[in-house]
Amino acid sequence: MAGKEPPNYQRVVDDLRRRILSGELAPGDKLPTEKELQQRWGFSTTIVKHALTLLRSEGLIEGRRGSGNYVRDRTRLVRRAHSRDMRKRIGSTSPFTRDSEAAGRRPSWEAHSEKIPATQHTAERLGIQPGEPVMFTRYRYLADGVPIQLAYSYEPLAVTGGTQVEYPEQGPVIGVVARMDFIGVAIDRFVEEVTTRPAMPEEAEALRLDRRGGRWVIAVERTYYAGQTAVETADIVFPGDRYRLVYEVPVDPWSSPDEPDMP
Template sequence: MPTEPAYHRLAAVLRTQILSGELPPGAKLPSETRLMEQHGISRSVAKWAIATLKGEGLVVGRAGSGVYVRDGHRLVRYAHGREMRTGSGPTSPFARDAEQAGRTPTWEHDSRHDVADESIARRLAIEPGAPVMRTSYRFLADDEPIQLSTSWEPLAITAGTPVEWPEAGAAVGVGVVARLDSIGVRIDEFEERLTDRPALPDEMEALALTPTSATVWVIERTYYAAGVPTETATIVLPRGRYELVYRVPVL
């Protein structure tokens, strides 16, 4: 049987120390030299072990200072009761989750007219080639990139309305439910499909992930109004930075 790589074993030791609290949030990890002395390993093994923990979001490097255990508080994504139509708080799900965690939400976006490929057409129950609004987002909490999302909305629903462009005018920072409410389209349910996979190269760059153990959650979410899909999105979340919470009524 193949032998487990030495850096996996060292990463497991350090991971256990972090999760048990032996190395609490804010604690500095031993230097590479110290890890070499303690565990009888090479420098490359120490480097790869630390890179693994960085990829898992457990530690963070500080230039000229060392590597430290991250604050253990992950952003919590609530998948039930998140989309408030009205109220004093933000209707953007990400903005609401970030503010509840005491973090400042910001985001970058790019919207453009596009056509649905076969996969998106299937998710939106429209014909391939039908016109859609495609919007790509990068979300940040306290300036840390923490989520990517690409959404598609059928232009048959939104074209020519004040909310055709998701981040224009009064629609800036407004969640899908509240936006479509404003044009008389009432979303009444959504479906999410959750998988995980290694991060793609462009995702690693956008989310500032390291190559080792850079695993992401991928959520395919679709909103419906009276059974008709109104928006679908692919959401990418670094596993080490998020806690996913689902609360579902039992009928």
Template sequence: MPKTPAYLQLATILRTQILTGDLPPGAKLPSETQLMKQHDISRSVAKWAIAMLKSEGLVVGRAGSGVYVRDGRRLIRYAHGRDMRNTAGTTSPFARDAEQAERTPTWEHDSRHDVADESIARRLAIEPGAPVMRTAYRFLADGEPIQLSTSWEPLAITASTPVEWPEDGAAVGVVARMDLIDVRIDEFEERLTDRPALPNEVAALDLAPPSATVWVIERTYYAAGVPVETATIVLPRGRYELVYRVPVH
């Protein structure tokens, strides 16, 4: 019977320590040099074992600091009713998801005026080249990057209103913002696919190439059948649980 490769043996040892809590969330893994001495292995064996744990989402590397055990708590994304108007507290769906998982939500954003390409124009039912507000987000939970999103809104709806700039206006969250200008969102559509992570997503989400995969959600909000916002949301597999609850009529 062939012998198990040394890097798989080491990965098994470290994985067991993580899953049993001997290496708890936030704990720093021994360095490659320390692993070489502890297990009498080569640097390449230590490197491959750590790479495997990264690909499994168990550990994360921090530039200039080392490799740490990842917090294994997944965020639960409740798609049905996630923007219900009677929900107390924050109107940000991401902030609600993070807080329910007892994690601290933060996000980065970049908003700018743009024009709709053919794909976005089709999703928003507007002409290609029509002016839109484009906002790129990176969401973090306890400082860990956990979601990317790019949204587009027709400036024909929001231009010169208090909510034209999504993160610098009088409300947070698409539903709350549109309510403020009397555009009442009454439904949304989501299309869910998965694919390998793109290079920029690997970097932004601190994923382990080449095996990293992501969920991609194309979400569009409607008001009386008219698209008022569309977004492409990228979620790392293994960090999210997606929950859909749909009423049956």
């Protein structure tokens, strides 16, 4: 028995997806207009619009106001958690710079720092009292001019206040680990909690997310520790289609069950 014919909108989706994934339509290419797709397939405006909406939700195309639909560049930056904090001091590059350059992209970022009192939530994450002063830094990272990451960082001024690295973007070294090393604070671990959620309106605007496509983000809550002291906590937001997170976790060495435990 012959298979059931797919819905009309799915036929349009499958055709355009195939052409995009095969490279026939390359990143940056403009798709046929809605009118041209209607004429090619003989389908209604509603069917064509639905097909394009599905392709946007898959992250394959993006709409540009007043211009049409274009094939998206699906190259993702790779964030390798196990090597992102290599200890480098003077002249070091940030982990984001390394991620971007590894992908052949030009990195840039915007940052603003200010001293604020810790909120209850921030204080709990840092293990300090609410109201204690922290350095709050808001970041927006771009690759080839495209927003690709947001970060909101909080550092207790009891650790960095009065030092050369008090303001994260104005000191002699870059990156949390290198900056803390510079003032003799040895970070020995970080903890990350990863979730996905819909983008908040301000995040969607800052990241230039397509309103007609998917607006989900990867949210990472990260805290750095030196011993039992939390020295920085941050909320990091990635568009799910622009970044790939990679974790490598060591496993305790294996020992034979026949081998006695060493005293």
